[in-house]
Each structure stands twice: as C-alpha cells, then as structure tokens.
Amino acid sequence: MRILTLATLLFATSVLANPIEKRAAAYYNPNINGGSELDNAGDGLGEPLNAGHQLLTRVIISGLSSSGVLNLNGLLNYAESLGYSEECFDIHLGGAQTANLGDGNGWTNQVIEIRQDYGSASVGTCLESLVGGNHFGAWQQNGSLASSGAWFLAVSEEEDVFEGHTIAPNGYNLGRNALVAAAVGSISYNGVTYTTTA
Numbered sequence: 001m002r003i004l005t006l007a008t009l010l011f012a013t014s015v016l017a018n019p020i021e022k023r024a025a026a027y028y029n030p031n032i033n034g035g036s037e038l039d040n041a042g043d044g045l046g047e048p049l050n051a052g053h054q055l056l057t058r059v060i061i062s063g064l065s066s067s068g069v070l071n072l073n074g075l076l077n078y079a080e081s082l083g084y085s086e087e088c089f090d091i092h093l094g095g096a097q098t099a100n101l102g103d104g105n106g107w108t109n110q111v112i113e114i115r116q117d118y119g120s121a122s123v124g125t126c127l128e129s130l131v132g133g134n135h136f137g138a139w140q141q142n143g144s145l146a147s148s149g150a151w152f153l154a155v156s157e158e159e160d161v162f163e164g165h166t167i168a169p170n171g172y173n174l175g176r177n178a179l180v181a182a183a184v185g186s187i188s189y190n191g192v193t194y195t196t197t198a
Helices: 072-081 124-131 171-183
Strands: 012-015 084-086 112-116 133-140 151-158 185-189 192-197
Touching (some): 072 084, 072 185, 084 133, 112 124
Antiparallel strands (some): 012 192, 084 112, 112 133, 185 192
C-alpha cells in the first residue's frame, strides 16, 4: 500500500457570509504539548488525527477559517453541505473515541460523529450505518495551551454492519479523498456559501 504525500491536507475553509477573523495559527501540532496523532478507539488502538506526521492522512479545518465553521453548529452545517449529517436518530453504538490535541484539555471525547447521508440529511445516515460509507469524528483544539480553534477530523470509510463497521481496506485514504472531493471549491447550503481550499 502506497501512502500519498498528498495526505498532508489542511482545509482552509471560508464562510463568505462572515468575515474571516484573525487568529494566531491554523493549528498546533498536538505532539508538542504531549498530545497524540492518534485518537483512542477504546480498545488500545486508534485512528489518525493527522496533525504532525506528513505521511498520515491529514484533515484539519484550519483555525484560520471563518468563525462560521469553527463552532459545532457551523461544522454541522458545513458537513451537511458536503453530504454528511449527524448519526441516525442521534444513536451512537459503542463508546466515544477520545483524543489528546495537546491543548491542555487532556484526553477528551469526540465532539460529534458525522456520517455520509446518501442525499438525505434526515435518514441517510441510517443507510450508512447499514451499508457502510464515509464518516468522521471531530475534536476542537481549544485548550489553554493551544487554542487554535481548528477542527481535527478522524476520517475513514467503513464497511457495513455485517463486517462490524471495520475500516475498509485503504479506508483512511478513501475517506479522505471522498471528503476532499466533496469539499474543495464553492458550495452554498442553508443560505451560507463555503469556499474551501486544500
């Protein structure tokens, strides 16, 4: 399996409806303050959060983005513009994954799990739960040691329920590529226009 150097993606997302506010950094490398590039999936294993090592899949919504995407409602609206939504009926089976972003907050639960919605924000994620597809967990770097406001995403394509939602072969790269393909460019949703570069 070849790991692409293009895996060092950093989303710089702008919401045209709101002015971009100046902040200090796009993100801070979690390793600097004792954080980790992997989340904790609860079984001693983890998925890449993708912050410091250039060979890992990196998906970060930059802390230099418009404030309209640097809060939970903004992230969700942005995700919905890309064909993703909250979990089916807000039900999450299994424990929440944790991550340490090196921001002083220690290991914290993911803020939200977002799944591919197959064209229906209301029930499409139920289909994703059955047949598999793309999904991501999100954490925000906002502690006292490193408050960039950036969203760190653990993105992957998972298999269907009969395979136990395991990560598909090459699922980290496939998940990243699908998210990037949906995101790059300009799109409007719920009255907000997003312009995304990678």
